[in-house]
Amino acid sequence: MGEEEVSQDSKNIDISINDLPDNVVIYRYIDGNFVFVDLNENAKKSDNLDSDVIGKKITDVFDINLDNNLLEKLFSVYFLGEMQKLEVKEYKNSGIKFWRFYTIKKLKNDDLVVF
Secondary structure (H helix, E strand, C coil), X not given: CCHHHXXXXXXXXXXXXXXXXXXXXXXXXXXXXXXXXXXXXXXXXXXXXXXXXXXXXXXXHCCHHHHCCHHHHHHHHHHHCCCEEEEEEEEEECCEEEEEEEEEEECCXXXXXXX
8 A cells, every 4th residue: 555545544534432532522612602512431431421411501511610711711712723721630520529631622613622
């Protein structure tokens, strides 16, 4: 297989969100807020969520104050289009405290993917 063939094949890899080892959530900007579009099994487990959050606003699902500016970063990435990172040193969920590091990127269709 030549270099050109490898290059073309790598552009068309079909992968499921559940194949990714990190927690992955995809949000869509609708009417001034971000709505859940999809999330993988890892994100469901770590945030104690299930598929019923699809279509719900992030502000209806999470207490944004506990996410240390996550919503602000989502808006920034959405409107500026530049990847952002956010470290949350004390994330709280169901009484459990732990560390989080978010990477937020805008996709070609304007949805945001959060790792």
